[in-house]
Every structure is written in structure tokens, then in C-alpha cells.
Amino acid sequence: MSSIYTDMNDPLNEHIDPELLVRFLSEDADEQEKNRVQQWINADNRNKEYVDEMIMLWESGKNAKDFTLINTKEDWGKVKRKIIDKDKIKKVSQVSRRKHFIYKLARVAAVVTILLSAYYYWPFLTTYLNDTTTIVAVENQLQTTLPDGSQVYLNKNAQLTFPKSFADKSREVELVGEAFFEVKENANKPFLIRSEKAITEVVGTSFNVNSSVVDSVVVTVLTGMVFLYETNQRTEKIELMPGEQGQLIKGKGLLKSINDDVNFLSWKTGELVFHNTSIKKVIDDLNRHYHQNIELDASLRKEYTLTAKFKQQDLEEVLTEMKLVLPIQIQKEQNRIIISAEI
């Protein structure tokens, strides 16, 4: 029944001004125009069907906007990461059922972020008193190789202590500040990162460690599997899977949550990604990434969001780009940068 309404052979179309119909749909039509459309609709049932279809197109056209808000490529990245990780863990757990489960997990690469509290800055373990090396990244990021061949990338202000050669049973290091580890696989020697309150255990893996949040230790797992436990209570430990985050908060114990911060490794990758991110979170990430003191003025509307990707760009460029897409102005003072509403 609809086929007769194609433009070519639809005589009724001539009877209604297409612009009038658009005004009718847009609710721009005045009373007289509305009556004219209504009369046309009443004149023939096929006219009514035609207008019903147009209304349907009009409403569905509005809903189609949601497709602009779906980033298939980005979301595929999330799914891909999950399926690849799950696959690896599945394979590992299948072969290891009869053997030492934990040590078999050593084959899984893990990426972990640990935030060690500056509060927990503590004297180095007596085991390291003799043959140990301490390196400090004072001005810039620093990369080093551990005795077992593992790689460590230290963020600014981070400090790492490790023995000249590792013990027989385990590989233990201490870290203050933030670092990214790529640990060589060795199922017989688990890798331990110590802090005063917590120990993170991974066995052949890669992970990231930080000490900027006071009074807490945070471990974030990207791939693989990691254990987190309190130094004095090895019995109580949490097991962290990809995408999960473990926290040890003073007075609250061990907590497990989901990591939703895409930029937690930005200091190493140099990449900041924002997707409909609130202006507040953007500023938090910029402050952390660039070690700056950017403040939001009260004049700025909090519901502003930013969608952008910055790769290896300096702060100046980032702020200039933000200014292009948001109605903001930037004011530099001695020790801080203030972002306020554009006048």
C-alpha cells in the first residue's frame, strides 16, 4: 500500500506544499496552516498514511542522533582487550589445574598500577642493607634494567631500591613514587613490590607503581592477575583481574573496585584521552600529567565536557585546543593557571 506513495507516481503530493508539511512537523505552522494540513489528511486515508509515515520518520530521525554518540572503534578496543585477556587466563588455568595454579599464572603478562602513599615512605628493608642499588628520577623519567632483565620506567620523583642480585626464592623491590615495570617471566621467583603496609605479588608481568595519594595504596590491573595483601597479614589478600583495582586504605583495609580511569598510564604513554569527560576530571588529569596547578574558576559551568585525544603534546597546546572547543579563558599566574568562563 505504500508503494503508490513514491514521488514519481504520487498525485496527492502535488496537493500539499512540502514546505508546509515541514512547518507542520517542525511545529512552526500557524493555525491556518495547521487546518490546511488537517483538511488534506482528512480528504483521503492515503494522505493520512503518508503523514503518519512522515511523523514516524521525523521522530525516528531525532532518535537517530544516538548513533552519533556511539564510538564503535573505541568500544571495540575495550571488548578486544577483555577477550584477549580472558583467553590467556583461560588457557593458563586449563593447563595448570594439577600444578601450582599461582605460579602458572606467571605466564600471563600483567599491567598494574600501584599508588604507594608518600605517607608510607619507610626505611629500606634490612635485606637490602648490603648489596642494594637505589635510583631516583629527579628531573625526568628514567629507565633501568633489573638484575633479572626486567625493565623499569620511573616517573619523575620516583625512587626504586633493588639488590645487585635477587634472592633464590623471590625478587623483591621497593618503590616510592610511580613506575612502570616489565618483569621477566620466572615461575620459580615471584616478583614482590613492597611498601610499608602492602605487598603486590606478580610473577612475570608488567605493572605501574605510584606514590602521590596520601594514606592509600592502589593497584590497577590491565592484563593478567595480581595479588595484593597487607605486609603483616598474608592470609588476607585480594586477587585482581584485568580492569580491576585493589586499594589498601589506612583504617579501611583492602577494597576491590573497577578501574574507570583511562589515563592512569598517561605519564608513560604520553597520551591523554577524553571522551565526554567532565571538565573537572580533565583538569585533574592535566594536573597529574603535567605536574601543574590548574584551577577551575567558580564562573565556569561544571557540566562542560571534553572529547579529545592529546599525544605527546605540551600543556600550552592542550590548553589552546581546549579554548577552541569550550567557551573558556585561561589566565596564568605565578604558581597556578586559572580557567574561567569566557566573557
Added chain:
Amino acid sequence: MNKADILLFNLIRDGDVSAFEKLFNAYYPLLCIYAKKKVGDLDEARDIVQDVFVKVYHDRDKLAIDTSIKAYLYKAVHNASLNRIKQIKIHKYHHEYIKNQTPFSEDQDTMIKAELEEKIWQIIQSLPDKCRRIFEMNRFEGKKNKEIAENLGISIRTVETQISKALKILRKHLPSFLLTLLTLYIAV
């Protein structure tokens, strides 16, 4: 399953991630829109659909797909959405919960609406630039025609003509059965 489905799914069973990516690209946006119509929130919908894809990949050896991959995915998203709504038992979702308890077999209209919107979205992308821009300003950005005319420095009449052109192209390219079905549903 049809032949193309069988070929694709065999590749996925063998662990071919790029075949799985093809499946994802083909159905992800559509399924997100479908789930959004059930749970009322697009971000929630995206999470649900991502979880469904992860689960499908994970269970690829065990899946028994008797209809088509697309029908299977629709059903999986339908069930996952209902589960999510059950989980969120907070008051504001109560209304949706009642509304969305529809069994999958009777949920054709939500599927058809999602399909129609996807087709509209695809056709809009292929409209001539000026026509597309004006249609999007009206429909996506919620601007009045007068505003659009002022912004672009053209007459209101031109804006109306371009929108009418967009509607005509949309109608010409959409399967008429979709529109007919939907107008029937609306009437109910």
C-alpha cells in the same frame, strides 16, 4: 544460520579476532540503540552490549545458534538488559521495569524501531552536505528553522526546502514495510 553466518562463525570459533571484529562492527551500534530503548541510558546500554560480545566470544565453542547470529545477539542483549534492570531495583527504574518485562518473542517493535533508526542514520550520512547539515541541526541539535536560517545566512524557506528534500530521500530509501509496520505499532 545462513551461509555467510556459518562461515563467519566458524572463523570466530577458531579464535579469529578480526572475524569477531567484523561481527562487532556490523551489529554493535544497532544493539546499543536496542538496549538503550530498554534500559533508558546509552552508557548503560553500551556496557551491556560490550559484555554480551565478550561473553559470546568466550562461549564461542558452546554456542548453539539455530536462527541467525543477529537474532541470537538480539535475544542475548534483550536478556542482559532485563537482568540489568532487575539489578537496578531503585525506584526511578521501577516504571521501566514493568514496561520492559515483555518476553523477547513479543518485542518486535523495539527491534524494528532500532533497525529503522540505524537505516535513517546511514541515509543521513549520505545526504548532500548542505541538506545533511540542515537536517542534523533541526533533528539532532534541536534548533528551530528560523535559528538555522540565521546561523547559515539563508532564508527560512530554503531551510524548509532542504528538510523536505531530506525527508523525501529518507522515505525513498527506506523499505516501505518498516514504515508501515511502525505506523501500525504507533496506532496501537
